[in-house]
Amino acid sequence: MTPATASAKTQNTKAKTKDKTGPIFSRTPGLTDAITNYCPGCTHGIVQRLVAEAIEELDAQGRAVGVCPVGCSVLAYEFYSCDMVQAAHGRAPAVATGLKRARPENVIFTYQGDGDLASIGMAETVHAATRGENITVIFINNAIYGMTGGQMAPTSLPGQVTQTSPYGRDVETAGYPIRVCEMLSSLDGVALAQRVTVDSPRTVRAAKKAIKKAFEYQTEGLGYTIIEVVATCPTNWGFTPADAFTWLRDNLLPYYPLGVYRDIKAESKDDKAADTVADKLAAAKAAKAEASTGSTEAGSTAPEAPEVAPETAAETDSEVAPETAPEVAPETTSEKGGE
Ligand SMILES: Cc1ncc(C[n+]2csc(CCOP(=O)(O)OP(=O)(O)O)c2C)c(N)n1
Numbered sequence: 370m371t372p373a374t375a376s377a378k379t380q381n382t383k384a385k386t387k388d389k390t391g392p393i394f395s396r397t398p399g400l401t402d403a404i405t406n407y408c409p410g411c412t413h414g415i416v417q418r419l420v421a422e423a424i425e426e427l428d429a430q431g432r433a434v435g436v437c438p439v440g441c442s443v444l445a446y447e448f449y450s451c452d453m454v455q456a457a458h459g460r461a462p463a464v465a466t467g468l469k470r471a472r473p474e475n476v477i478f479t480y481q482g483d484g485d486l487a488s489i490g491m492a493e494t495v496h497a498a499t500r501g502e503n504i505t506v507i508f509i510n511n512a513i514y515g516m517t518g519g520q521m522a523p524t525s526l527p528g529q530v531t532q533t534s535p536y537g538r539d540v541e542t543a544g545y546p547i548r549v550c551e552m553l554s555s556l557d558g559v560a561l562a563q564r565v566t567v568d569s570p571r572t573v574r575a576a577k578k579a580i581k582k583a584f585e586y587q588t589e590g591l592g593y594t595i596i597e598v599v600a601t602c603p604t605n606w607g608f609t610p611a612d613a614f615t616w617l618r619d620n621l622l623p624y625y626p627l628g629v630y631r632d633i634k635a636e637s638k639d640d641k642a643a644d645t646v647a648d649k650l651a652a653a654k655a656a657k658a659e660a661s662t663g664s665t666e667a668g669s670t671a672p673e674a675p676e677v678a679p680e681t682a683a684e685t686d687s688e689v690a691p692e693t694a695p696e697v698a699p700e701t702t703s704e705k706g707g708e
């Protein structure tokens with residue numbers, strides 16, 4: 370038997386074995402058959418798959434609408450099977466707000482880079498969050514403007530070399546990086562703010578769980594949810610894919626610790642969280658109920674309760690225990706160095 374015949378036979382045997390056992394891995398129907406065009410080692414493709422899987426598992430395929438603004442994610446409409454809307458740079462929260470308010474039964478997500486969300490779109494982000502817009506934001510923090518060739522982003526590290534900071538980010542002139550989850554977690558409209566990464570099977574699983582939880586909170590009407598993914602851009606960082614993951618672990622994760630920064634379900638189980646959105650809405654709901662039974666005087670100036678209040682703190686029950694505080698404390702900015 371020639372080596373070629375032997376090899377063909379081995380492959381046939383393998384194929385038969387595969388037929389018997391069936392596929393162990395397949396493409397999620399949440400994605401189209403299009404081949405993604407992201408660079409080798411880029412994490413955009415991983416995250417997009419996780420979002421698609423979460424949508425599929427929550428049976429939201431027919432109701433999901435994604436909003437992709439400008440950045441390397443701009444072509445994501447080619448990759449998702451669900452409806453997609455392309456927004457102008459930074460305007461995804463406004464587009465998503467309109468979609469969700471017009472079609473509350475739909476599951477709406479934005480997929481935004483750090484340049485998009487934290488630079489040109491920062492005002493929209495903060496205001497959508499503080500309004501408690503019932504949308505889910507997938508935030509890809511790769512510490513650089515990927516699509517346009519590697520300019521400094523609001524999340525680029527102190528000392529990080531980029532096209533617009535060739536001597537490294539100088540905090541004296543460019544300021545310090547913005548930690549988005551920490552900043553947004555102070556806003557009452559935020560139901561969930563969690564930072565994850567996708568550098569190993571374990572972290573990929575955790576990221577998927579977080580994304581799913583965000584969609585679940587949206588379905589329950591709890592408010593703005595954001596999952597920040599600490600991501601790679603090997604092309605513009607100037608690394609091989611493997612080195613990019615090492616750089617992410619050694620530099621980005623210490624500065625951007627993984628963890629849950631706000632989770633109103635977890636907080637509402639905690640006595641300390643007396644003023645969460647859930648508590649406030651529960652109070653508004655109680656006031657509305659009181660008014661409808663006539664116990665409130667006519668002409669009362671009490672604020673009107675929302676028509677559809679989310680579940681109260683006492684009613685909600687999260688099966689997922691909050692993750693512990695970030696394991697790695699952020700180092701001081703002056704100690705951090707990029708390239
Ligand atoms: C109004 C406007 N300003 C600037 C640009 C140029 N632009 C395109 S993508 C981009 C930055 C994208 O970076 P990021 O959001 O971090 O996404 P990434 O490519 O890193 O995933 C910029 C500045 C634009 N398209 N529109």
Ligand code: SF4
Nearest residue numbers: 407408411441515602
């Ligand atoms: S330029 Fe960066 S963010 Fe864009 S696809 Fe390539 S590696 Fe990914």
Ligand SMILES: [Mg+2]
Nearest residue numbers: 482483513515
């Ligand atoms: Mg970016």
